[in-house]
Amino acid sequence: MEVTSMNGWSTAGRTRPVRYSIETSCALPRYTPVGRFRVLRHEKTCINCGRCIKECIYDVHRRKPEDPRLMDEPLSHLCKNCFRCIQQCPTRSLSKILNPEYLRLGDEYWTPEIITSTWLQAETGRIPVFGAGYRGPFSGPGFDSMWTDMSEIVRPTRDGIHGREYIHTGIDLGRKPDHLEFDGAGNLAGLPARVVHLPIPVLFGAFPVDLYGTKVAEAVCLAARSLGTFFAFDPGNWPSLLNRYSSSGVPRIGDDLEKARASIQGAAMVEIPFSKDWGKKLEQIRKINPDALVSVALPFTPDADTAVEALAAGSADVIHLMADRHGRAPLLPGSPFLKDALQWIHLHLVEKRIRDEVTLLASGGIAAAEHVPKAIISGADGVVITYPLLIGLECLACRECSLPDTCPREIRHIDPDWGATRMINLMAAWQNQLLEVLGAMGLREVRRLRGETGRALYFDQLEREVFQEEFR
Amino acid sequence: MKQVEKRIVRAPSRFRNALPRYAVERTVRCIRCGTCVELCPLGVHEIRPGQNLVTSPNVERCIGISCRENDFFCVAHCPMEALSISENPLLQTLGDRRWTPELILSTWELAETGFPPANGKAVEGGDSGGGFDKLRFRWKREAPRLESLLEARINLSVRLNRRDRGPERSIGLPLYGGGMSFGSISLPTMIGKAGAARNMGTLTCTGEGGYPDELVPYAPWVITQVATGLFGVREETIKLAPVVEFKYAQGAKPGLGGHLLGDKVTPAVAALRETVPGHSLFSPFPFHSVYSVEDHRKHLDWVLEINPDALVSVKVSTPTDVDMVAVGSYYAGAHIVHLDGGYGGTGAAPEIAKKNIAMPIEYAIPKVHRFLEQEGIRDEVTLMAGGGIRTAYDAAKAIALGADGVVIGTAELVALECCRCGNCESGRGCPRGIATTDEEMSCLMDPEWAIQRITNLYHGWKIQLMEILWRLDLDSVEELRGRRDLLFHEDYQGTR
Numbered sequence: 001m002e003v004t005s006m007n008g009w010s011t012a013g014r015t016r017p018v019r020y021s022i023e024t025s026c027a028l029p030r031y032t033p034v035g036r037f038r039v040l041r042h043e044k045t046c047i048n049c050g051r052c053i054k055e056c057i058y059d060v061h062r063r064k065p066e067d068p069r070l071m072d073e074p075l076s077h078l079c080k081n082c083f084r085c086i087q088q089c090p091t092r093s094l095s096k097i098l099n100p101e102y103l104r105l106g107d108e109y110w111t112p113e114i115i116t117s118t119w120l121q122a123e124t125g126r127i128p129v130f131g132a133g134y135r136g137p138f139s140g141p142g143f144d145s146m147w148t149d150m151s152e153i154v155r156p157t158r159d160g161i162h163g164r165e166y167i168h169t170g171i172d173l174g175r176k177p178d179h180l181e182f183d184g185a186g187n188l189a190g191l192p193a194r195v196v197h198l199p200i201p202v203l204f205g206a207f208p209v210d211l212y213g214t215k216v217a218e219a220v221c222l223a224a225r226s227l228g229t230f231f232a233f234d235p236g237n238w239p240s241l242l243n244r245y246s247s248s249g250v251p252r253i254g255d256d257l258e259k260a261r262a263s264i265q266g267a268a269m270v271e272i273p274f275s276k277d278w279g280k281k282l283e284q285i286r287k288i289n290p291d292a293l294v295s296v297a298l299p300f301t302p303d304a305d306t307a308v309e310a311l312a313a314g315s316a317d318v319i320h321l322m323a324d325r326h327g328r329a330p331l332l333p334g335s336p337f338l339k340d341a342l343q344w345i346h347l348h349l350v351e352k353r354i355r356d357e358v359t360l361l362a363s364g365g366i367a368a369a370e371h372v373p374k375a376i377i378s379g380a381d382g383v384v385i386t387y388p389l390l391i392g393l394e395c396l397a398c399r400e401c402s403l404p405d406t407c408p409r410e411i412r413h414i415d416p417d418w419g420a421t422r423m424i425n426l427m428a429a430w431q432n433q434l435l436e437v438l439g440a441m442g443l444r445e446v447r448r449l450r451g452e453t454g455r456a457l458y459f460d461q462l463e464r465e466v467f468q469e470e471f472r
Numbered sequence: 473m474k475q476v477e478k479r480i481v482r483a484p485s486r487f488r489n490a491l492p493r494y495a496v497e498r499t500v501r502c503i504r505c506g507t508c509v510e511l512c513p514l515g516v517h518e519i520r521p522g523q524n525l526v527t528s529p530n531v532e533r534c535i536g537i538s539c540r541e542n543d544f545f546c547v548a549h550c551p552m553e554a555l556s557i558s559e560n561p562l563l564q565t566l567g568d569r570r571w572t573p574e575l576i577l578s579t580w581e582l583a584e585t586g587f588p589p590a591n592g593k594a595v596e597g598g599d600s601g602g603g604f605d606k607l608r609f610r611w612k613r614e615a616p617r618l619e620s621l622l623e624a625r626i627n628l629s630v631r632l633n634r635r636d637r638g639p640e641r642s643i644g645l646p647l648y649g650g651g652m653s654f655g656s657i658s659l660p661t662m663i664g665k666a667g668a669a670r671n672m673g674t675l676t677c678t679g680e681g682g683y684p685d686e687l688v689p690y691a692p693w694v695i696t697q698v699a700t701g702l703f704g705v706r707e708e709t710i711k712l713a714p715v716v717e718f719k720y721a722q723g724a725k726p727g728l729g730g731h732l733l734g735d736k737v738t739p740a741v742a743a744l745r746e747t748v749p750g751h752s753l754f755s756p757f758p759f760h761s762v763y764s765v766e767d768h769r770k771h772l773d774w775v776l777e778i779n780p781d782a783l784v785s786v787k788v789s790t791p792t793d794v795d796m797v798a799v800g801s802y803y804a805g806a807h808i809v810h811l812d813g814g815y816g817g818t819g820a821a822p823e824i825a826k827k828n829i830a831m832p833i834e835y836a837i838p839k840v841h842r843f844l845e846q847e848g849i850r851d852e853v854t855l856m857a858g859g860g861i862r863t864a865y866d867a868a869k870a871i872a873l874g875a876d877g878v879v880i881g882t883a884e885l886v887a888l889e890c891c892r893c894g895n896c897e898s899g900r901g902c903p904r905g906i907a908t909t910d911e912e913m914s915c916l917m918d919p920e921w922a923i924q925r926i927t928n929l930y931h932g933w934k935i936q937l938m939e940i941l942w943r944l945d946l947d948s949v950e951e952l953r954g955r956r957d958l959l960f961h962e963d964y965q966g967t968r
Binding site: 089090131151437440441 | 485487488489490491529531560561562564565566568569570571600601602603605606607720721724726727728731733757758788789791792793794797814815816817818819820821822823824825826827828829830831832834835838839882890891892893894895896897898900902903904907913956959960961963964965
């Protein structure tokens with residue numbers, strides 16, 4: 001039993017505040033991970049001398065357990081690319097290539113690097129740390145065309161990032177009206193503002209039960225509840241066994257409100273799709289459950305700015321803007337990236353002076369930890385993710401889920417506790433990386449990051465300022 | 473600074489096999505007639521004495537498919553059509569976008585021979601798709617022969633002190649070695665860096681892990697670093713140093729401070745840093761005694777009080793207001809402002825920081841250079857730039873953008889046969905014995921060999937820098953500073 005003192009400090013010998021720290025524990029993979037390399041041993045010329053065993057400090061090479069006179073197949077997934085075995089083999093019998101299976105993972109947006117890094121974070125809960133500097137392209141599309149700023153001198157201390165002066169990563173969902181209204185009798189008019197606090201700026205999207213099964217759904221429930229965040233679900237085919245998690249659930253309500261009445265009654269937040277009669281639906285939901293926050297979800301359409309303005313001026317608590325899986329807004333001219341589409345909506349609300357009236361959530365293309373602060377800088381309060389959680393369960397991003405029982409990782413058959421641990425680990429790693437970014441900027445809370453484009457550096461702008469004018 | 477006579481001698485690889493660019497396949501159709509052995513002047517094929525078997529043992533000498541044009545092309549002349557040559561897919565596993573396989577191999581070659589490749593095909597940079605990799609020089613004339621170049625007496629030295637106090641100090645090349653701490657790198661690596669600095673008349677830096685006794689013989693060429701952890705900083709070490717560097721931030725982990733993982737804190741490292749073995753060491757960030765230019769000045773005064781002959785350098789990373797920071801350092805009294813860009817190397821940093829935090833050095837240099845010019849103090853500061861300088865060409869481009877000189881880290885390690893596998897930070901550290909403190913792995917490298925390799929690299933760069941200046945029709949590297957008119961950017965060429 002953990003005793004917590006008044007100021008939020010644990011007294012169980014830890015030196016960290018209990019709040020806003022996520023407990024991780026190792027959750028080993030169920031399958032051999034896909035490594036970047038395939039180590040090749042040329043059997044014809046190999047003399048089984050064992051020199052490679054001596055050279056390799058990562059245990060890629062070993063003798064056959066059943067016949068120690070012979071070398072076994074290299075354990076390629078352990079290879080860390082140091083070339084020692086290749087450069088020291090007396091008969092030059094070793095080589096390696098990029099593993100074709102690795103290259104096939106995901107696509108151009110959900111890159112093999114992102115996928116394998118997600119696996120590692122879900123397994124360990126630790127943030128990826130490597131030496132030798134940055135290895136990627138100078139910049140790229142979407143989120144890769146911005147850098148976050150840092151502050152040279154004034155910022156929380158290094159140990160403050162992970163300890164004594166903790167950085168707040170929580171956000172508030174709900175309306176924050178800029179003034180209170182009273183009726184003639186001096187009573188508060190209208191609904192009091194309801195705000196729900198989440199300790200991390202990340203919510204979980206819906207995992208269709210028919211695709212992923214009940215066990216994945218339960219893992220999502222467990223992880224969301226443990227993290228104190230919300231998960232979305234479709235009440236239509238929701239297994240009743242998972243109703244005990246309803247306080248963390250956000251039912252996505254279609255047209256049939258009556259059918260979903262029970263799930264609305266138990267929810268802290270409800271989501272409806274944007275439509276012409278959103279106002280009517282919202283009222284009906286308020287009648288069923290006046291305490292629930294209502295989120296309205298819509299894609300980035302050409303008139304999304306005025307739609308969002310109407311929602312904010314109306315009484316939606318949360319607006320959920322959806323990009324596609326690659327972080328694009330295909331309905332807008334030129335299919336801009338989430339960062340630009342978000343900024344457009346955010347600035348429109350700022351201009352209308354109603355930005356603080358609502359919470360903006362963004363989803364689509366949030367693939368890596370760095371995308372969270374970048375989406376928030378672009379104007380979101382928080383993000384909604386689905387795919388990274390699935391990848392955290394060792395998904396290969398092969399996108400064959402729509403066919404029953406074709407999943408090469410048999411994700412339907414996971415142990416829910418294991419799945420939850422993987423998701424919690426992943427979120428712990430993401431949160432720690434958010435702390436790194438905030439710490440470098442000298443910000444003590446993520447809410448201050450929203451729309452702070454001054455805390456970012458943009459490729460286009462810098463190119464224009466520094467190169468384009470000069471080097472034509 | 474005393475010049476020590478330097479001799480450039482070959483320093484071959486520590487490893488048995490080179491990494492071949494091409495694969496030469498010989499099928500079972502080979503009848504061992506020896507035609508290919510006689511044909512190939514490069515010595516790719518060989519019949520070993522006492523064997524009638526033809527092997528292709530020296531495949532790294534093969535010049536690949538382009539050999540097709542030669543009349544000794546083995547594939548075309550094999551009577552049995554038993555030979556084929558292809559690109560070796562092994563190379564795709566080496567390096568990355570910033571350090572391409574070709575760039576790593578060419579850096580290894582420079583470090584082995586001490587001279588740029590004879591065929592004139594120097595690798596300029598990488599394939600990052602931006603920054604230095606898009607900037608090109610507007611050449612004014614063709615490259616000269618090596619002899620004429622050496623006769624041209626092109627001056628590569630850079631003054632480090634442009635202020636009205638402190639001693640005159642120059643370096644013979646427009647570059648010096650960046651800070652890498654004992655703990656992040658092995659002792660032989662440190663000695664290699666220091667010996668090369670001595671040989672080439674430039675400097676290297678201890679990093680923030682203290683000043684190992686083995687470096688004392690090289691003291692005139694060693695900058696010592698003071699970072700927030702103050703690991704191993706003592707009055708004696710400050711007194712030894714020609715230049716003292718204050719590290720406010722590090723490009724690869726800007727705003728996050730130094731981080732040495734517990735695995736690498738061996739008893740020797742801990743003793744030098746006066747810490748506990750096996751425990752991760754953070755340099756707490758930032759200097760909590762510095763919140764203003766005045767506070768900053770206090771630091772500098774403290775150093776100059778201990779060692780009045782020292783120059784003071786201030787190392788900062790590249791936020792959006794990097795220009796303001798540089799000016800602040802000047803007013804605090806710094807002789808050298810050292811900008812460290814985000815894409816440089818490091819022993820350990822969160823991936824998220826390396827990729828995303830602060831701007832690449834290519835933007836920071838012109839920003840700061842212009843700002844100092846506008847402030848009217850450009851000629852009172854020496855501006856050094858590091859964090860992403862991979863080649864002599866990068867160095868020249870950085871100088872043309874407005875730096876006085878550059879700071880080199882990763883390239884030195886590549887000279888020591890680092891293959892950029894990126895495992896510097898964990899477990900026993902570097903499998904190639906460069907960035908490790910593991911007792912067994914540190915023995916993989918002889919310090920004398922390390923000195924020679926880095927000396928060779930810098931000698932090769934020196935020749936390349938002279939060639940660049942020659943082709944730009946300049947007599948000294950100081951004339952190149954800020955000559956943005958000599959550069960163009962591939963993407964914006966002709967858009968005027």
